[in-house]
Amino acid sequence: MMTNPIPDTAAEPDEHRLFVLENASGMTVAISERDASLRSWRAPDRYGRMANVLLADAGIDAHAGAAAAPVRWRGHLAEGGVSLLAARGDADMLVNYHLDDDGSLIINYQVVAASPVPLQANAYPCFNLNGGIAGVDDHMLRIEADYYVEVDADGAPVGVAAVGRTPFDFRQPAPIGPRLRWLDSQIRLAGGFDHCFFVRSHYTGGQCALREVACVFDPGSGRRLQLYSTEAALQFFSGDRDAGAPARPHRHRDGFGLEPNARPSLQSVAWPRVMLNPGEVYRQTTVYRISLQD
Secondary structure: OEOOOEEOOOOOOOOOEEEEEEOOOOOEEEEEOOOOOEEEEEEEOOOOOEEEOEEEEOOOEOOOOOOOOOOOEEEEEEOOEEEEEEEOOOEEEEEEEEEOOOOEEEEEEEEEEOOOEEOOOEOOEEEOOOOOOOOOOOOEEEEOEEEEEEEOOOOOEEEEEEOOOOOOOOOOOEEHHHHHOOOOHHHHHHOOOEEEEEEOOOOOOOOOOOEEEEEEEOOOOOEEEEEEEOOOEEEEEOOOOOOOOEOOOOOOOOOEEEEEEOOOOOOOOOOOOOEEOOOOEEEEEEEEEEEEOO
């Protein structure tokens, strides 16, 4: 079920709208027409209490070029969800959001190139599954990745390393907080986690069928976030950096982000670069599913 679009109070009057999706359990997701971003995601805990689990979302980025200019999105209700379209000189972009009754927010991206353009298409949501009443140190994280990208003090990639015997090994669920306290040079350089992981079996890049690539569980609330993606890479950050325009004020290490990527921005490591020629179409699917776990 979906409510009618309402004005986005964070935007200029009569300029943008806020679309609110609601499923059968009362879960709601608000999407802004301003930048195609998520503004809130209210989900029940194990006792049925609703809370906003979204800290921030910087909006949709569907361009990796250095000269990317701001885009104007226009939204409308379509096929049980919300579609948002933006046109710019080098590409036309379409994003569709759909909220299922099982708590899955399905995000489909499509980019049609008007001129040669390098790109990636993804959102930048920052979550806290306990609703922000505490940090995310006890959140249990699993990432389906055997390798991650090491960075320098400026966050630039310097190479690929195996996750084994490092704080980056989330192949089995582990709490985020203790890993941040490891005496590790990469944790120190990045001020926490802000690293790209190569999704298992896709070290060579490219897209594949939609599959689960990460999962986060909050033992306090019982909420679980599962991430499904068609992409070969995943950026994980621990909330140590600002995730963009906040849905509400947040403190250091209050949240976490999981961002599927078409490719990491690697200079020293071979990686297929997503390049579109005029008329070519790029598609990507991301699914964030919030449910309860015993």
